[in-house]
Amino acid sequence: MAKIAPFAERQDLMRVDTVDKVFPGDVQALRAMSLAVREGDFISLLGPSGCGKSTALRLIAGLSAPTNGRIEWAKTREKGDLGVVFQEPTLMPWATVAQNVFLPFRLEGNSYASVRDDILQVLKLVGLDKFQNAYPRELSGGMKMRVSIARAMVTQPKLILMDEPFAALDEITRFKLNNDLLEMQARIGCTVIFVTHSVFESVFLSDRIVVMAARPGRVIKEVHVDAPYPRDEAFRTSAEYAAHCRAASQALELAMEPAA
């Protein structure tokens, strides 16, 4: 399994190159966004609502095309290279937990028997191996989100996109999932782009915070969080964490100024 390289030595994974996105009716959702994503990065897109962070994620996922500019992958992107976690768990209610996690493989044409071990392993990773035959409605909100994360990770993708996945969860569940997410990322060694509007969440999770401003959506600053992984509860209560949060908040204030 891929080990994450030190911060300074990472290989390029993909690049967002001066991308504009204009929606019908001349709504500029994104202006001249550039972002170099490297293998093993944990990048948070942090900003107020309307700053185009979800739009950026949809562009990277290939769900919509940029109006101007380019999005390029360093190597050719293959089917299982990308995993996505939406704001809602987005599970198929008619399928069991295991069948939901099986979906990416199933769409590639694999049989269940041939990937059964991968599915059980990733379910164990998210702590739901005992629930493989449960239906989504039988699970709590946090557990559903874990299934959604398991589905995104099961193909061992190079890049996982997460669009405010924990916004609807209570704080206790969110802290737990934050901890677990970091552990899983370290295990799989993937890159994560994580959209959030929580300063605290972004500092805890990421090594790069891309601060964005609204109207038009644009990148205004990048903050580097150089605290080493693994991070745990001790980090969450440290002075170092507080200092990083302050830096990120100040950058965010910069983003809010023109609008206020």
Next chain:
Amino acid sequence: MSVTELNDQTASARAPTVDAEEARRARKRRIEKTARWVLPLFVMVLMIWLWDRIVVWNDIPHFILPSPARVWNSLTGDWAILWDSALLTGRITLLALAIAVIGGAGLAILFNQNKMVELSLYPYAVILQVTPVVAIAPLIFIYVESKTVGMLLCAWIVAFFPVLSSTTLGLNSVDHNLRDLFRIYGATRWQRLWMLQLPSALPYFLGGLKIAGGLSLIGAVVAELVAGTGGVGTGLAFRIQEAGYRLNIARMFAALAIVAAMGVFIFAALSLLSHLLLRKWHESAIKRET
């Protein structure tokens, strides 16, 4: 609820009746459970008794309103004739329902997959639906040689539309994020239809099916009334008409009762099917604690 009570809950499930409050609640549940069956039965018995009394007290002749006993005698006495007729009507109804399901769901999938086909054909599906079948039926029997085919056609025209419209709605009601997810994983059109759209549409389809079940019986009955008896064996609707001509009102009631029973049976069977298919995952089939 106190902590000790919580701890005792599993124990009390095995050995019930702990305090007066629980006993009272259990009693209420039992009464409600019995009332669900007893009350409708009681109403039926009361109505039949009233019917009987009205006939007796007013000396109504049986060729105007037969007593319940006469209807019962007709039902048992003419059972052989009525049963044969019921089989015929039932066969037409079920066949029409089957064709309505295949045609309705098939058209819905076709419309969903091909916008051009939908644009050209949908208006005619609506026209076919809104034109009363009673008005079309005589025309159908002019051009269609076989009475059976004609009756099937009548029943199908009434029954297919609910299946078509609800399945179409279902196919279009797919969760947008799931649709995006399928796109990201490079799903083919066929995979999307088979693994995403059809399961999403299933509850809607079953809702349409329940309506179509009742309508195909209506269609079959109307078709029989229009078609008359020429050629085919005689269905229940024809028996009703025939008994009417002969002033055998008791048999009219008996045949009517069988038609009603068939309708109830179809509805119950389709409800059961729907429950079996959805009970594991769909909100509509999940029992909630009240």
